[in-house]
Amino acid sequence: MFQNQTFTSRYFDGVSAVPEEGTVLIHGQTLDFLSGEVAHKLNLLQFTEFTLTHKGCKLTLMPDEVKESPVLEIICSKEDAKKLESLWIQSKKNESHAHAFFYSIREMNPLVLGALSIIIVGIIGFFYFKGLEMVTNLIPVSMDKQLGESVQLKIDSQFQECNTKATDRFFTEALKKVVPKGSPHQFKVSVIGSAIPNAFALSNGKIYFFSGLLNDAKSQEEVIGVLAHEIAHVEKRHHMRNLVKAGGTSLAISLVVGPGLGNMEFLETFTEIGSTILVLKFSRDFETEADVTSIAYLRNQNLSPSGLLSFFKRMQEFEKENTESDDNQTDKNAKNDQVVTQSFTDFLSTHPATEERMKSLKSLIESGKKGTIKKVVSDKTWKEVQAVCLEFKNSDSK
Incomplete structure (x- = not known):
């Protein structure tokens, strides 16, 4: 040359x-x-x-x-x-x-090299996180229980439960119908006094319903639909899968930007993640999986699946009203209670009911059998369920 x-x-x-x-x-x-x-x-x-x-x-x-x-x-x-x-x-x-x-x-041309690098990183990332999903299968279900119990202690110390014989009867009957046979989890439902219309589940099978959801529910099937959704989160081990993914991501970042393994910084980070991961919102994929699984649970027992969609519609209306009232002054005590309550529901509850998600859920419900059973308890018992913790609803509305 x-x-x-x-x-x-x-x-x-x-x-x-x-x-x-x-x-x-x-x-x-x-x-x-x-x-x-x-x-x-x-x-x-x-x-x-x-x-x-x-x-x-x-x-x-x-x-x-x-x-x-x-x-x-x-x-x-x-x-x-x-x-x-x-x-x-x-x-x-x-x-x-x-x-x-x-x-x-x-x-190689820098542009081609850049595109190739992105593809390679994407492929590695895909198999990395798929591998993390498989890691969950190696973790015993007993770990889910331990993680859930650690968070349950914190929640029980901060919120006042107001269960009644009617709520215990209703949820006992609902759990008998919805929980899949052979489930390794022990489910129990508690009602928390708060006007917030929402619910969440812990990895040990403990499910919390805010009384506002029961007070405002249009029918039993709405509550049963939400219950099925929360059961699906537990059965599909979304809490543990979240934990594994978060830990894996933390490890990957540590290895890329500079590991703190030598002075145990990674272990400290992982411990912090472990103490908070159960109060993180689920990903869109987990929410979709919970939606699909809950519909299957309901149909297997000939229960109507339309209640879950009805609940999401009301949640959407509630969110709009809540946004519009943000600028209005409210009673200080009521507002403080709402802030504390909202801080937990923001973390622990299902994602907001987006239009896209509601459309998918509607299509899923319409594509299969409707289910004929809409009640698990008598109308009298249901009225008693809806009247639970009304003092919290009235104090929040003042």
Whole structure:
């Protein structure tokens, strides 16, 4: 490629800060540097790094971390610099298969290389998180129970329950129908006094319903639909899968940006995640899975699945009203109670009922059998259920 071509150059010997000014004669892969009485005969293969500069190019003889490296700077056009770089890369590729692969990548167009990098990272990420999903299968269900119980202690200490014989009867009958046979979980429902119309489940099978949901429910099937959805979260181990994903993500970030494994920072981070992960909102995929699974639970018992959709519609209306009233002044005590309650429901509840999700749920319900059973307790008992904790609803509305 180069046949006895001469270029102006400078040679830094790695000792003196003053370079030797001279010329370099390039013939094949041999570089002869001449400066007065000084001469250096170098082979292109000897240089460990090649850098393009605004004046031409710079060749570094050895890695800087070893010691200060001799450097040869060649003053030439961009075209000649590119040609010399190609010649250097070709010499490096001939060293070994590993070098051939590495330097072939270096030769690629930056845009193509960027696109390829994104694809590779995407593929690795996909299999990484799929692998994390499989890790959950290796964790015993008893761990779900322990995690749930640790969070339950915190919740029970902050909220006042107001269960009655009617609510116990209703949820006992509903659980008998909805919980799938052979479930490894022990489910129990408690009612929390609050006007917020929502519900959430812990990984140990403890499910909490806010009394506002029962007070405002249009029918039993609404509450049963929400119950089925929360049971699905527990049965599908969404809490543990969240924990594993969060821990795996933390580990991946630590390995990429600088691991804190040496001083146990990662373990500390993982512990913090473990104490809070159960109060994180579920991902869209988990919510979709819970929707689909809950509909299947209801249909298996010939229960009407339309109640869940009805609940989401009311949730949407509630969210709109709540947004519109944000600027209005409210009673300080009521507002404080709502803030505390909302802080938990924001974390623990299902995601807001988006239009997209409601459309998917509606399509799912319409595509299968409707279910004929809409009640699990008598109308009298249901009225008693709806009247639970009304003092909390009335105090919040003042």
